[in-house]
Amino acid sequence: MELKEQFIVPQRYKTISRILMAIGIVTVIALYITHGAKSDPKEQARFWGSLLLNSVYFLLLVNAALFFICATTLSWGGWQMSFRRVSEAIATCVPVIGIICGVILLAIVFGGNHEIYHWSDAEKVKTDAKILFKAGFLNKGFFTFWTIFTIASWSLLEWKLRKLSKSLDNKPLENVEEGKKYIWKNTVWSGIYVVVFALTVMSVTPWLWLMSIDAHWFSTMYSWYTFGSTFVAGIALITVFVVFLKNNNYLELVNQEHLHDLGKFIFAFSIFWAYLWFDQFMLIWYSNIPEETTYFKPRSSGIYSGIFWLMLIINFVGPILILMSRGAKRNYATITFVSISLLFGHWLNFFQMVFPGPSPDQVPVMLYDLGVGLGFAGLIMLITGKSLSKAPLLAKNHPFIKESIIHHT
Amino acid sequence: MAVKKFVTGSFEEESVLFPAVKQVRKNGYKIHDIFTPFPIHGLDKAMGLRDTSLHVAGFIYGITGTATALGFITWALTYDWPINFGGKPFFSLAAWIPITFELTVLFSSVGMVWTFCWLCQLAPFVKKDHFNLRSTDDLFVMALECTEKTNETETISFLQGLGAKDVQVQYKETKWWWGRYDKDKKIFEPKSEIAY
Numbered sequence: 001m002e003l004k005e006q007f008i009v010p011q012r013y014k015t016i017s018r019i020l021m022a023i024g025i026v027t028v029i030a031l032y033i034t035h036g037a038k039s040d041p042k043e044q045a046r047f048w049g050s051l052l053l054n055s056v057y058f059l060l061l062v063n064a065a066l067f068f069i070c071a072t073t074l075s076w077g078g079w080q081m082s083f084r085r086v087s088e089a090i091a092t093c094v095p096v097i098g099i100i101c102g103v104i105l106l107a108i109v110f111g112g113n114h115e116i117y118h119w120s121d122a123e124k125v126k127t128d129a130k131i132l133f134k135a136g137f138l139n140k141g142f143f144t145f146w147t148i149f150t151i152a153s154w155s156l157l158e159w160k161l162r163k164l165s166k167s168l169d170n171k172p173l174e175n176v177e178e179g180k181k182y183i184w185k186n187t188v189w190s191g192i193y194v195v196v197f198a199l200t201v202m203s204v205t206p207w208l209w210l211m212s213i214d215a216h217w218f219s220t221m222y223s224w225y226t227f228g229s230t231f232v233a234g235i236a237l238i239t240v241f242v243v244f245l246k247n248n249n250y251l252e253l254v255n256q257e258h259l260h261d262l263g264k265f266i267f268a269f270s271i272f273w274a275y276l277w278f279d280q281f282m283l284i285w286y287s288n289i290p291e292e293t294t295y296f297k298p299r300s301s302g303i304y305s306g307i308f309w310l311m312l313i314i315n316f317v318g319p320i321l322i323l324m325s326r327g328a329k330r331n332y333a334t335i336t337f338v339s340i341s342l343l344f345g346h347w348l349n350f351f352q353m354v355f356p357g358p359s360p361d362q363v364p365v366m367l368y369d370l371g372v373g374l375g376f377a378g379l380i381m382l383i384t385g386k387s388l389s390k391a392p393l394l395a396k397n398h399p400f401i402k403e404s405i406i407h408h409t
Numbered sequence: 410m411a412v413k414k415f416v417t418g419s420f421e422e423e424s425v426l427f428p429a430v431k432q433v434r435k436n437g438y439k440i441h442d443i444f445t446p447f448p449i450h451g452l453d454k455a456m457g458l459r460d461t462s463l464h465v466a467g468f469i470y471g472i473t474g475t476a477t478a479l480g481f482i483t484w485a486l487t488y489d490w491p492i493n494f495g496g497k498p499f500f501s502l503a504a505w506i507p508i509t510f511e512l513t514v515l516f517s518s519v520g521m522v523w524t525f526c527w528l529c530q531l532a533p534f535v536k537k538d539h540f541n542l543r544s545t546d547d548l549f550v551m552a553l554e555c556t557e558k559t560n561e562t563e564t565i566s567f568l569q570g571l572g573a574k575d576v577q578v579q580y581k582e583t584k585w586w587w588g589r590y591d592k593d594k595k596i597f598e599p600k601s602e603i604a605y
Contacts, residue, residue, distance in 0.1 A: 326460070
């Protein structure tokens with residue numbers, strides 16, 4: 001069988017990604033004119049909130065693809081090898097979106113607008129006992145350090161893992177010993193990434209980037225919840241790209257068996273996410289302590305309740321009912337539908353995580369945020385397409401490749 | 410009681426068994442079943458067995474569990490004996506989700522185990538008949554059912570030609586255990602082609 005190893009970016013794909021990016025840029029400018037340029041800090045916060053929501057969501061989304069590579073490498077999985085290059089290509093977005101996200105975050109913290117991050121206002125903190133108590137952790141210095149550490153370490157490890165993977169393309173492994181060494185090297189770097197991941201996405205980073213929007217409130221589940229959300233969406237993104245490449249007659253070695261396993265991932269982690277959501281919600285609901293319930297008041301029963309319950313339906317009820325049967329997971333149409341709805345649903349989840357803080361009195365017009373989000377989607381399309389076309393679509397010299405070819409569930 | 414005639418052959422290797430299954434199906438013999446000491450990946454597909462419906466049963470049991478839990482708690486805590494827990498509303502769904510979840514899991518798992526036992530006719534003290542006892546240890550035993558059209562000697566030599574050891578003709582009669590041989594099991598899809 002002749003394999004189409006080289007991906008050529010179709011013209012239509014390029015055009016669409018450019019149009020989406022243009023929409024994003026136009027929306028950012030429009031949002032700046034209508035809100036960002038106003039002197040009212042609440043209006044400015046509307047502008048920055050939108051940028052924060054989208055940059056953090058899409059950064060964590062592409063980073064989930066990197067986590068997927070490392071998790072499957074550490075578990076010595078072989079089934080994902082036939083489309084590993086797709087997740088690698090998505091992961092190459094990490095440095096670019098990371099820089100955008102870092103700039104936005106630091107601009108919010110140092111920009112003098114304290115509507116989003118109340119704790120960045122030194123004057124207010126002096127009289128606020130609760131934030132003062134957290135000041136050892138929640139301060140500008142640590143925020144800056146941790147943001148730079150997070151983005152730099154992700155980018156660095158992304159680069160390293162990609163280099164490791166590409167190093168085999170023109171240089172097949174000579175013997176079993178070399179293969180073992182190669183796998184071991186991959187395992188070590190993936191292990192380092194997972195440790196970094198535990199320190200960043202799994203714990204500190206969401207506390208700083210998202211949870212500190214409601215600086216008085218805290219939840220120990222928060223980072224896990226964020227991780228669950230972005231991991232489901234990340235797998236959905238990989239699935240969408242795999243289906244796209246299959247539709248364009250690439251990735252001949254990927255078949256329904258691989259799609260089935262991706263579907264299992266989506267199904268399982270949707271339930272995982274819902275489980276974390278419910279844990280966080282129920283404990284707070286049950287104990288009914290005012291300083292905890294302030295978080296859920298605008299969300300579950302206030303003005304954000306429509307979005308709140310809608311995203312629960314999209315992210316939990318939808319996948320569990322649609323993807324339950326074996327046939328649905330192996331069907332390209334249903335899995336694509338669920339993936340795209342999940343990408344939107346988890347974006348909606350981030351919307352209700354971010355905006356009740358800076359905009360408690362009214363739900364912002366979501367069209368602006370959707371426009372900015374489409375801009376980021378276009379950016380991901382552009383970078384991923386470029387990275388896909390730069391390396392062969394199949395890591396054909398990887399020791400586990402045969403396992404992926406004969407894989408069936 | 411109906412007596413049925415079978416030709417059985419034993420295989421030692423998977424690599425012999427799979428081509429044999431293919432040939433047997435191609436030549437139109439009726440496979441009664443293949444008995445193996447452990448699940449063999451892909452054998453069900455090679456035999457042309459249809460997918461199990463066990464998970465559909467599991468789903469139905471699960472839904473039953475959900476309905477039972479929600480129905481009972483709602484009836485008990487809102488109608489029959491409403492109690493005020495810390496000022497919470499009588500109908501407080503969030504508190505009931507854990508119980509509902511547990512009952513869903515319990516119903517579906519226990520129900521599926523029972524259904525599985527019923528489908529395989531397994532129960533305590535029910536004796537199972539064996540074509541060859543070594544199928545529980547180290548042999549793969551294929552049983553072909555003889556119909557009125559089957560030529561016995563031809564079948565034997567055919568199986569031997571495929572690499573089967575210890576080819577025998579066995580007569581089976583339904584005894585006191587649950588009906589096994591007098592029922593015409595339809596485990597095959599009515600397909601002539603081999604799946605792969």
